Structures are given as C-alpha cells and as structure tokens.
C-alpha cells in the first residue's frame with residue numbers, strides 16, 4: 001500500500017489525476033474502473049481539465065463503474081449512470097458505448113451481474129480502479145462482512161450507508177434504495193491498480209482501520225493490504241488517525257518527483 005497524504009482534497013485529486021492521465025497516455029485503450037459519491041468529483045474535474053487543456057484523449061478508453069442502485073432508471077437524478085454522464089462522460093471525448101454502469105433496472109439481476117463480469121474480462125480486465133470509501137469501510141457497495149471472494153452481485157445497504165447517502169435524496173432515508181448491484185471485492189482485487197481517495201474527518205476512522213488494522217471482512221477496504229498496487233490519496237483530515245502518517249509522508253517525499261505520481 002502506498003499512502004499519499006496531501007494538504008487538501010483538491011491537491012490529492014490532482015495528484016491522483018496525474019496517475020490516471022499517465023496510464024491513459026501510455027495505454028490509450030486503458031480500462032478504467034470508476035466510482036461515484038462526492039469524493040471522486042475533484043478527480044473528474046481535473047481529468048476534464050486535462051482533456052480540454054492538455055488534450056488527454058479518452059476516445060479509446062473503456063470504463064466500468066463500481067455500482068448502481070437497484071430500481072433507479074438510468075435517467076433518475078440519483079442514478080449512478082446519470083451521475084457519471086453529467087460529472088464526466090459528457091465532458092470528455094469518451095464513446096458512450098464504451099462506458100459501463102450496472103443496470104439497476106435489469107429484469108434478471110443475477111444474469112446482468114454475470115454479464116457485467118464477463119464484459120470486464122472481455123475488455124481485458126481493469127487497469128486502474130478508482131475507489132472511494134464509506135464511513136463503514138465499504139468499497140463500491142461491498143458492505144461490512146462482504147466476502148473477499150465476491151463478484152458483481154446484489155447487496156443490501158447497511159443502515160449507516162442509507163443514512164450517509166440520504167443527503168443525496170433530500171435528506172430522506174426512506175427514498176434511498178436499499179439494494180444495489182456492486183462489483184465484488186474479488187472483482188476489485190483483480191484490477192491491476194487500485195487508487196482510493198478519501199477526504200475529511202468522517203473517513204479518518206475507516207482509513208486508519210483499513211491501512212493499519214487487521215484484514216477482516218468487517219472492514220471491507222482492508223483487503224487492499226493484500227493488493228500488489230494500491231495507492232491511497234487522502235487529505236490531512238482523513239489521515240488524522242493514522243499512527244504512521246509521518247512515515248508515509250517521509251516515504252513519499254523521499255521519492256524522485258517523476259515517481260511520486262506514477
């Protein structure tokens with residue numbers, strides 16, 4: 001694991017965007033795994049800027065999103081498909097047909113999940129997966145006690161996640177769908193690189209447990225300790241409960257510039 005602590009979310013997102021941009025420049029057919037939530041928004045804004053001002057080319061890139069609420073049509077205000085279209089896809093030169101978000105309206109959910117896994121394999125696997133983290137340590141919608149071997153499937157949200165996400169549904173928990181389709185932890189672990197973003201004090205406990213606690217299904221993101229290439233871009237607040245923060249800073253600052261965001 002590589003823990004990169006920056007003064008704020010904006011600076012951390014710009015550093016994370018450099019990693020994504022480097023991959024896309026080196027491998028124009030890159031397959032990106034993408035996340036929703038408020039956390040990756042600054043990353044997406046920076047990728048849009050790199051596209052507009054520096055010609056970062058997404059025309060051959062393929063994307064797979066982590067998750068989607070069940071029961072929300074693609075055009076619903078809070079569907080993750082709509083979120084991605086508005087926050088990123090419509091603002092870069094990606095081909096819409098190369099973007100994938102699980103179908104929350106699928107008539108046969110298990111079949112749709114299996115097809116999603118198959119599509120990832122056929123695309124050549126995910127080169128770089130962007131992750132946020134829930135305050136309970138979930139990645140995608142893999143809630144605590146999700147199997148580390150899990151693949152794309154239906155999950156039930158925890159009450160904590162429903163409460164956390166109510167802010168997107170006019171503060172009304174009753175309007176938050178209780179079920180979702182999410183890539184599994186096994187799916188996420190197959191990505192060649194995992195790039196996790198976390199900002200704010202609300203994530204400090206989950207980050208400390210994920211990075212420095214035991215690997216356990218109760219803290220799903222902790223499995224990233226076993227990933228060969230997991231980079232965490234976090235701000236000071238999210239780093240505030242890490243015991244070895246000084247060490248992570250020392251490691252990062254000791255690297256030559258070209259290696260820092262590689």
Ligand SMILES: N[C@@H]1[C@@H](O)[C@H](O)[C@@H](COP(=O)(O)O)O[C@@H]1O
Pocket residue numbers: 035036037038039040066067131132133134135138139140141161165
């Ligand atoms: N399914 C998403 C996760 O992928 C995301 O990481 C999490 C954190 O959201 P935020 O970034 O808004 O804190 O929210 C949702 O539950």
